[in-house]
Amino acid sequence: MAAFDKILSGIAGMDEALDFIRLGDNVVFQVSDLEEYFFFARSFAAQALKDGKKLIYIRFAQHEAVLEPCEGLRIYEFQPEQGFESFTVGIHERIREEGREAFYVFDCLSQLQSVWYTDLMMGNFFRVTCPYLFQLDTVAFFPLIRGRHSFDAVARIRDTTQLFLDVYADKDSLYLHPLKVWNRYSGNMFLPHAWNSEKQRFEAVTDGMGIGRYYVLRQEKETTLQDLNADSHDRFFTMAKMQYGEGRFSEETEAQIIESTMTRDEKMQELIKKYFTGTDYFALRDRMIGSGAIGGKACGMLLARKIAEKELPAYQGYYEPHDSFYIGSDVFYTYIVANGCWDMRIAQRTEDGYFSEAGRLREGLLKGSFPSNIREQFRTMLDYFGQTPIIVRSSSFLEDGFGNAFAGKYESVFCANRGMPEERLAMFENAVRQVYASTMDISALEYRRQRGLEGKDEQMAVLVQRVSGSYYGNLYMPCAAGVGYSYSTYKLQKDIRPDEGMLRLVMGLGTKAVDRTENDYPRLVNLDRPTITMARNTAEKHRFSQHKIDVLDLEKNTLAEKDLEQVLPDIPEWLKRLLLEHDYEAEQRLYDSGRPRNVWFVSCQKLLEKETFTELMKALLRKLQQVYGNPVDIEYTVNCAENGDFMLNLLQCRPLYVGPEGGGIKVPLLKKENCFFDIHDACMGRSICRKLDGAVLIDPKAYFEYPYARKPEVAGIIGKLNKHFNNQKEPKNILLIVPGRLGTSSPELGIPTTFADISGFCGICEVSDDRAGYMPELSFGSHMFQDLVEADIFYAAIDTARNSVCYQREAFKEYPDIFTQLCPEEETLNYMISVYDFKDKDIYLWMDAPENHAACGIK
Numbered sequence: 001m002a003a004f005d006k007i008l009s010g011i012a013g014m015d016e017a018l019d020f021i022r023l024g025d026n027v028v029f030q031v032s033d034l035e036e037y038f039f040f041a042r043s044f045a046a047q048a049l050k051d052g053k054k055l056i057y058i059r060f061a062q063h064e065a066v067l068e069p070c071e072g073l074r075i076y077e078f079q080p081e082q083g084f085e086s087f088t089v090g091i092h093e094r095i096r097e098e099g100r101e102a103f104y105v106f107d108c109l110s111q112l113q114s115v116w117y118t119d120l121m122m123g124n125f126f127r128v129t130c131p132y133l134f135q136l137d138t139v140a141f142f143p144l145i146r147g148r149h150s151f152d153a154v155a156r157i158r159d160t161t162q163l164f165l166d167v168y169a170d171k172d173s174l175y176l177h178p179l180k181v182w183n184r185y186s187g188n189m190f191l192p193h194a195w196n197s198e199k200q201r202f203e204a205v206t207d208g209m210g211i212g213r214y215y216v217l218r219q220e221k222e223t224t225l226q227d228l229n230a231d232s233h234d235r236f237f238t239m240a241k242m243q244y245g246e247g248r249f250s251e252e253t254e255a256q257i258i259e260s261t262m263t264r265d266e267k268m269q270e271l272i273k274k275y276f277t278g279t280d281y282f283a284l285r286d287r288m289i290g291s292g293a294i295g296g297k298a299c300g301m302l303l304a305r306k307i308a309e310k311e312l313p314a315y316q317g318y319y320e321p322h323d324s325f326y327i328g329s330d331v332f333y334t335y336i337v338a339n340g341c342w343d344m345r346i347a348q349r350t351e352d353g354y355f356s357e358a359g360r361l362r363e364g365l366l367k368g369s370f371p372s373n374i375r376e377q378f379r380t381m382l383d384y385f386g387q388t389p390i391i392v393r394s395s396s397f398l399e400d401g402f403g404n405a406f407a408g409k410y411e412s413v414f415c416a417n418r419g420m421p422e423e424r425l426a427m428f429e430n431a432v433r434q435v436y437a438s439t440m441d442i443s444a445l446e447y448r449r450q451r452g453l454e455g456k457d458e459q460m461a462v463l464v465q466r467v468s469g470s471y472y473g474n475l476y477m478p479c480a481a482g483v484g485y486s487y488s489t490y491k492l493q494k495d496i497r498p499d500e501g502m503l504r505l506v507m508g509l510g511t512k513a514v515d516r517t518e519n520d521y522p523r524l525v526n527l528d529r530p531t532i533t534m535a536r537n538t539a540e541k542h543r544f545s546q547h548k549i550d551v552l553d554l555e556k557n558t559l560a561e562k563d564l565e566q567v568l569p570d571i572p573e574w575l576k577r578l579l580l581e582h583d584y585e586a587e588q589r590l591y592d593s594g595r596p597r598n599v600w601f602v603s604c605q606k607l608l609e610k611e612t613f614t615e616l617m618k619a620l621l622r623k624l625q626q627v628y629g630n631p632v633d634i635e636y637t638v639n640c641a642e643n644g645d646f647m648l649n650l651l652q653c654r655p656l657y658v659g660p661e662g663g664g665i666k667v668p669l670l671k672k673e674n675c676f677f678d679i680h681d682a683c684m685g686r687s688i689c690r691k692l693d694g695a696v697l698i699d700p701k702a703y704f705e706y707p708y709a710r711k712p713e714v715a716g717i718i719g720k721l722n723k724h725f726n727n728q729k730e731p732k733n734i735l736l737i738v739p740g741r742l743g744t745s746s747p748e749l750g751i752p753t754t755f756a757d758i759s760g761f762c763g764i765c766e767v768s769d770d771r772a773g774y775m776p777e778l779s780f781g782s783h784m785f786q787d788l789v790e791a792d793i794f795y796a797a798i799d800t801a802r803n804s805v806c807y808q809r810e811a812f813k814e815y816p817d818i819f820t821q822l823c824p825e826e827e828t829l830n831y832m833i834s835v836y837d838f839k840d841k842d843i844y845l846w847m848d849a850p851e852n853h854a855a856c857g858i859k
Helices: 014-018 034-050 084-098 110-116 119-135 151-160 208-222 232-245 251-261 266-275 278-286 295-311 313-318 329-338 342-348 358-367 372-385 421-440 442-450 538-543 564-570 573-579 584-592 611-628 700-705 708-726 783-790 809-814 824-829
Strands: 026-031 055-059 073-077 103-106 139-145 163-169 174-181 193-196 201-204 325-327 390-396 412-415 460-466 470-472 475-477 480-485 502-507 523-526 548-553 558-563 580-582 600-602 632-640 646-655 675-680 688-691 694-698 734-739 763-767 794-798 833-837 843-848 853-858
Touching (some): 014 201, 026 034, 026 119, 026 151, 034 055, 034 103, 034 139, 055 084, 084 119, 084 342, 110 119, 110 139, 119 139, 119 232, 163 208, 174 208, 232 251, 232 278, 251 266, 251 278, 266 295, 278 295, 295 313, 295 390, 313 646, 329 342, 329 460, 342 358, 358 421, 390 421, 412 421, 421 442, 480 611, 538 584, 548 564, 558 564, 573 580, 694 700, 694 708, 694 809, 700 734, 708 734, 708 824, 708 833
Parallel strands (some): 026 139, 026 163, 055 073, 055 103, 103 139, 694 734, 734 763, 763 794
Antiparallel strands (some): 163 174, 193 201, 325 460, 390 460, 470 475, 475 548, 480 502, 480 632, 502 523, 548 558, 688 843, 843 853
16 A cells, blocks of 8 residues: 555544544544544444454553454553653564554543553553654544643644544434544545444534534533643643642642652652651742653752751751752753654663663753744843853752662763853853763763663653852852761771761862762761871872862852862961961972972861761761661761851762672682782772683883874773673673773873773772872772773772782783784784683682682682
């Protein structure tokens, strides 16, 4: 059959009224009761089977079945509870498999609104499904319940479908009123048509009495309709708020608010019910843009604040209030659909396209535009913030949940927020686009796949927060910021209690606390003894301190990294005394050489000597862990005043995965000739005894001498090897040994890999090398560290300058090097990169977590 060929509806008079249904038509029936739809759908199905057509019933709703099983009918069931994307992709895959010229009967579209809580997502489903059916020359019937959906949602469906038909009925009458019939016309087509029970056919209503009866029935049906100017999500909240004001707030209403707006995680839902009130829910909704959920990061932040407020009232005066906004997760998919990116999204969801199509979709997400109603809400929000800097943060469905931190996988974008209103709006919209596009980052995709989450709905909500801080000339930043952990597996001294918690603390914006950056070291604080350091003298304290400060440069309207010396002129003396220390030894040397000046370095020492601050952090982390029933990590800022007062801004809280619980193991005492390395107090991971299949080694001197511009190529080769070993039928235990810092943004300090490049290795060792100046960093608390812990990857920082470390690189050379077999195109780099094969060898990696002792060698 050819496209637009005429199809019989099975109902006399309907074909004449519509000039026949055609191949490619999607037919939407707007009804008051599903019984009205059953009449049309069942007649159509009977005719299709009679004509030998391929008939498919798409079943997904809880209502009575539209069609019962019979010969020739194929019934496929889907679960909208799985989420918009999984549900929609599943149906699209079925449509693709059924092929061209299939006939479909769908369950009621209105059921999707009941499950997804919004008209918007129901409309998005139809907007992407209808054109796909049209392309395949199918015919599909859909019902829609009148009065359940906003005018905007119905308009979107009407604009997309080929036929939109109004149906009205009572016990005596049945009317069919075509409102849209695409690409054909007749003189009586858009008149109401009445069912003539005697003749068993529809006839156009052309007489005055008949028309009068039709409009009487229509008015009766429409008098009970609610206000449809708003989305069903907004109507629900309006009704719930009114009931709450009247003292009526049911458990069912609260459960729907939590599930539709906050989280579907049952554990988080119970905590929210315990700490939130109706007022909290409505305050949240008032600060939402669009509909849907606010995502994991926003949910965790709000819950942690409520826990602190209710459980630690003694510290109430030290918490900075929040005034965040939330872009609902439904906006993300609406953006994809409205900008024609859905086909790319479908392609990326396939096995072959999971990585290969990600780049194309990312580019599409970066180029899209937002609907006018969403842009207007953006403007209102920006008017509230004025010119105060803001940060646009990812807050996806799966982010910051139990077992899935997604630490650093998605973007956070600072907006200095300077300029004319339209300029600030453009910068903000670009920031949201960057967050959306980061869902296609290769490391994020690898992270999801590694955890079996690639098929899960991962809608992206956005958290918009005011940047907490002060103005220092043309710079803007908080006094201090960082991350905190309620449980620390890293101890500065052996007798320190890990359950007292730990901080990574920096001056300025907290980005320096979570990223591995050039020659910069945050202050590590064990809250058991917050003022101690590992440094043996002032020179070491200075060397292993923070040398660059992340700030917002208001003159350049951007996030900037400044040398401490550049920031000092704008810093008041009282803040210097709080966060900085003098390097008196360096000052003395300068004085002796006739060049006297102050030499400062960041230590945050005086802040840490404030017992109120450290006791607050300790109490907060302990209480959050207690309530969560799990270790947690938080992000925070600290703003201080000259009189000694301070305020803490709690920005984020999520469950912290610290590895499976377990005791230690006995690390054997290896003979020197059998020992590859043996280290204490410089490793992380759970206790293991793991037989190794091989090791990848990067030669420090060769890497140092390799051209700077080409050093990222080495990261690419590591990624290639990682992919090779990941794709083996039997999992391989491969150790990766590299010079300096892995994952650094500065190739001169190490190899700039991403998590996707190293996700499959069983262990990673960073090795120092004095010849090239490489120095590993035991970066507990960074995003990279959290990735390694969650992936159960052993980590060691091997400082060959320490007398207590045994490291024998040459011992690996006894084994076959198979690098050129695995990477024949890069065989010229074999002098730098080696892949040693330990097949049939008893080479083991041992880790005793309680003693922080690791070794590798021949058993």
